[in-house]
Amino acid sequence: MGSTGGRRERLRVETTAEIQQVALKLMAAGGPDAITLRAIAREMGMTANAIYGYFATRDDLVTTLINEVYTALADAVDAAWAKAPAARPAHRIQTWARAFRGWALANPEGFRLIYGDPVPGYQAPEGGAAPDAAHRVCTGIAALADAAWPHAEHLYAHSDFQWSDFDSGLLDKVRPAFPTLPPAGVALALRIWGHLHGLVSLEIYGHLRTQTISPDKLFQEELAQLVRSLGLESEA
Amino acid sequence: MGSTGGRRERLRVETTAEIQQVALKLMAAGGPDAITLRAIAREMGMTANAIYGYFATRDDLVTTLINEVYTALADAVDAAWAKAPAARPAHRIQTWARAFRGWALANPEGFRLIYGDPVPGYQAPEGGAAPDAAHRVCTGIAALADAAWPHAEHLYAHSDFQWSDFDSGLLDKVRPAFPTLPPAGVALALRIWGHLHGLVSLEIYGHLRTQTISPDKLFQEELAQLVRSLGLESEA
DNA sequence: GGAGGAGACTATACGGCGTGAAGTTTTTAT
DNA sequence: ATAAAAACTTCACGCCGTATAGTCTCCTCC
Numbered sequence: 001m002g003s004t005g006g007r008r009e010r011l012r013v014e015t016t017a018e019i020q021q022v023a024l025k026l027m028a029a030g031g032p033d034a035i036t037l038r039a040i041a042r043e044m045g046m047t048a049n050a051i052y053g054y055f056a057t058r059d060d061l062v063t064t065l066i067n068e069v070y071t072a073l074a075d076a077v078d079a080a081w082a083k084a085p086a087a088r089p090a091h092r093i094q095t096w097a098r099a100f101r102g103w104a105l106a107n108p109e110g111f112r113l114i115y116g117d118p119v120p121g122y123q124a125p126e127g128g129a130a131p132d133a134a135h136r137v138c139t140g141i142a143a144l145a146d147a148a149w150p151h152a153e154h155l156y157a158h159s160d161f162q163w164s165d166f167d168s169g170l171l172d173k174v175r176p177a178f179p180t181l182p183p184a185g186v187a188l189a190l191r192i193w194g195h196l197h198g199l200v201s202l203e204i205y206g207h208l209r210t211q212t213i214s215p216d217k218l219f220q221e222e223l224a225q226l227v228r229s230l231g232l233e234s235e236a
Numbered sequence: 237m238g239s240t241g242g243r244r245e246r247l248r249v250e251t252t253a254e255i256q257q258v259a260l261k262l263m264a265a266g267g268p269d270a271i272t273l274r275a276i277a278r279e280m281g282m283t284a285n286a287i288y289g290y291f292a293t294r295d296d297l298v299t300t301l302i303n304e305v306y307t308a309l310a311d312a313v314d315a316a317w318a319k320a321p322a323a324r325p326a327h328r329i330q331t332w333a334r335a336f337r338g339w340a341l342a343n344p345e346g347f348r349l350i351y352g353d354p355v356p357g358y359q360a361p362e363g364g365a366a367p368d369a370a371h372r373v374c375t376g377i378a379a380l381a382d383a384a385w386p387h388a389e390h391l392y393a394h395s396d397f398q399w400s401d402f403d404s405g406l407l408d409k410v411r412p413a414f415p416t417l418p419p420a421g422v423a424l425a426l427r428i429w430g431h432l433h434g435l436v437s438l439e440i441y442g443h444l445r446t447q448t449i450s451p452d453k454l455f456q457e458e459l460a461q462l463v464r465s466l467g468l469e470s471e472a
Numbered sequence: 473g474g475a476g477g478a479g480a481c482t483a484t485a486c487g488g489c490g491t492g493a494a495g496t497t498t499t500t501a502t
Numbered sequence: 503a504t505a506a507a508a509a510c511t512t513c514a515c516g517c518c519g520t521a522t523a524g525t526c527t528c529c530t531c532c
Contacts, residue, residue: 047483155461293491
């Protein structure tokens, strides 16, 4: 054999996993710039160069980490979405939003890794890091908009958004899943997304912490306002 | 003499200014992590260690830069605010917001420096970097809320925000300027701020660019919606 | 079961980084 | 003119990513 189940490959997989795990631990402890090949190797009792057998370059490792973390985020919000009953759109949106914020608060370094300036010299590869997870989060946001659209449609009565106003990147892959969502519905999606991301981002980066000691209360209030501004009744 | 006007001090001031200027140029060209003492020195035909005569450490330099950049941002939004007539609150808010976004788009690296993960290992000093500029921006946001409050008050009819819900940091210094603004008005301020910052942040960090090709149109629309949600009539 | 090869890892080295200590040159003040 | 002070350089250390070459171990095939 040698194709599957070989001791060699098992070890390889395990070592690969350990590298990522140690990297995540270092990031959690010291921020994104604590991810250094040498520190990882030190932690594992190896030489830094040994890691090159598993990842072509440090950026490759970071890309993989982003993928990993991004997937965890997508899992979290997807699970929340799936758990909440579709019959209560307001509650569903609030659940999604709370899951998003909750994950971010629990994994602030991960949030930075995904949405902020990542590791020092890191440049996201052309194809785009974590395209799957990004797609899933994007789909989730579109689902929020789709759920809210019937109630919020009137807000966009006078807008003139066209499909050509939006890029074909992630959207064209997400659109088919929501055939009833018009261009203005995408604007609504970006509105919701901008709002949530903005609040969470301010909180994570500490630009809110200096101003309020109950970001929790503020977030809940803001979420209620958002839902209300979508023409829905806020639910706990 | 030797106290003022000396050739020595003039040179010192000039060199200090040149260091900052070169650092900003490097940042604009290669992002925040392009700010290295050695690169600056190289650009100036000096040794890296010479910079230690002007800034105690690299973080000191970065702190100064943040101050500088933050001040420029505060100047930009303050000017916009002052220019717009107070009699038209909607227009004033939109002008402020557009100035904020405009500055951010013109100085994306500066925006990251202020609001994102800054230079790799940088840790903001205890006293807080750029406290003056932060105070001014905070005041600007409070002014937005103050202008909108009479129209938006009804939105917070059932909220129970207390002053104790907010930190005493920047707020206590800003509050006296707006004696009529109640606790819920601060929540309104943070709402506006979160909204604007969120949109601009998404745009600057490219998490919007992959989804829309007309962030401009989206921003205007969103701004109009925000103003409308405050009970005001959107103005061009 | 022994030889050969593949794969995992180390050793060494290079250039870049921030920064400390010590030395040198230039300017200023007396 | 001389001494002090300021500006600046040199050298050094330990960190980083990474390229190259070498070593050791284990699997495979005859």
